[in-house]
Amino acid sequence: MEADNRLRRSGPFRAFCAKGHAPLSVDVECGTIIVRREGEAVLRASFAPGDIGRLSLAEPCRLPPDETLRAASAALEAVLADAPAIKAIALDGDGWLGAEADMLRSxxxxxxxxxxxxxPELFWQFPRFWLPAPPAEPYPQTHILTNGQRHPRRAPKPTGEVYARHIPWLGQTLSFRALDIDTDLARFNRWMNDPRVAYFWKEEGDLDKHRAYLGAIAADPHMLTLIGCADGVPFSYFEIYWAKENRLGPFYDAQDYDRGWHVLIGEDAFLGRHWITAWLPSLMHYIFLDDCRTQRIVGEPAADHHQQIRNLQRSGFACVKHFDFPHKRAMLVMLLRERFFGDRLWAPNDAGEQRRSA
Known part of the structure; x- marks a missing residue:
């Protein structure tokens, strides 16, 4: 079946490739793309679909080279988030001014x-387009011992917002921010005591128990807690961990920069496949962008959590094996960096249809 490389929507798109700069927005209408900064059009282009799509400037972009690159990135994200099957996009015209050299060099x-x-598989690996404070370079590597396990020293944990992305099939902004115990404790406590969540997490308790739980994670260098938000509304909790120091590490050949994760969807309104296809690939995207040395993302869902395992398989995870923790029988699942970016798994193939039915 021939891939559908058309833009399946029109309207506004909020771009996050300009963190630290004036926000960019993108209007897409009938193949015309206009990038605006503070209401002013800074880039006008037309887009012709195809296996090799073509983005053609309507007029020279007169921004400085770094701002030209950011404006081009906003237009490209709007296209590629909606039509991920495109093999490449040709940048036509000679109006890119001094940005061409940086494009090729980077x-x-x-x-x-x-x-x-x-x-697309290169473009979506640029941290500066989705991370508010992207790492200038990987954290220097030196190995230390923790509980007899030799592993790299981990970078300090981030604070505040760590990732933001517009989800075109939802028409909303998805973002992740570092959990703040004082701000998020009551919400976390309510979520953990929800019977739907407690069935899998088994961490019911009072505020004091959950303050201690989160405090222990905050003091643990191998774990990071995040809150997921949709248009600023918190709806989910994530634990991201370095697999080598984790309880999962001894059960497979864990590499230095393998990372794993746990998830809790706290608000019922954010359940369902159209939300899973937003937060799951976005979380994987963040993990891969956070350290370019991470080649594999792993997980250990309960072996009888069949729905979660099916969701993971649809999202590119391979089921590697069953194994037994002291507290549960689990399935080891694994997602490769090459699979995620090579197969354009940041968006589902039916994103346009999902947006219309959401």
């Missing part, structure tokens, strides 16, 4: 027989 674009082609 891998933002490649030279394809004299044309500048943006490859």
């Amino acid at each position: 891998g933002f674009a490649i030279d394809a027989g004299g044309e500048r082609h943006v490859l």
Whole structure:
């Protein structure tokens, strides 16, 4: 079946490739793309679909090179978030001014027989487009011992918002921020005591128990707690861990930068497949962007949690094996960086249909 490379929607798109700069918005209408900064149009282009899509400037972009790159990134994100099957996008025209050299030098674009082609699997690996404070370079590597396990020293934990992305099939902004115990304790306590959540987490208790629970994680260098928000509304809790120091590490050949995760969806209104296809690939995207050395993301859902395992398989995870923790029988699942970016798993193939039915 031929891939559908058309833009399946029109309207506004909020871009997050300009953190620390004036916010960018993108209007898409009948193949015309307009990028605006504080209401002013800074880039006008047309988009022609196809296996090799073509983004053609309507007029030269007169921004400084770094701002030109950001404006181009906003337009590209709007296209690629909605039509992930596109093999590449050619940047047509000579109006990119001084940005061409940076495009080629950084891998933002490649030279394809004299044309500048943006490859989606490279573009979506640029942390600066989705992380408010992207790492300038990987945290230096030196190994230490924790409980007899040799592993890299981990970077300090972030604070505040760590990731933001517009989800076109929901028309909302999905973001992750570091959990703050004082701000989030009551919400976390309510979620953990919800019978639906307690069935899997088994962490019911009072505020004091949950303050101690979160405090212990905050003091543990191998774990990070995040709150997921949709248009600023908190709805989920995530624990991200370095697998080598985790309880999962001894059950498989854990590599230095493998990472795993746990999830809790606290609000019933955010259950359902159209939400899973937003937060699950976005969380995987954040994990891969946070450290370029992370090649594998792992998980250990309960072996009888069949719905979660099916969701993971649809999202690119492979089921590796069953194994037994002291407290549960689990399935080891694994997602490769190459699979995530190579198969464009940041968006489902039916994103347009999901948006219409949401």
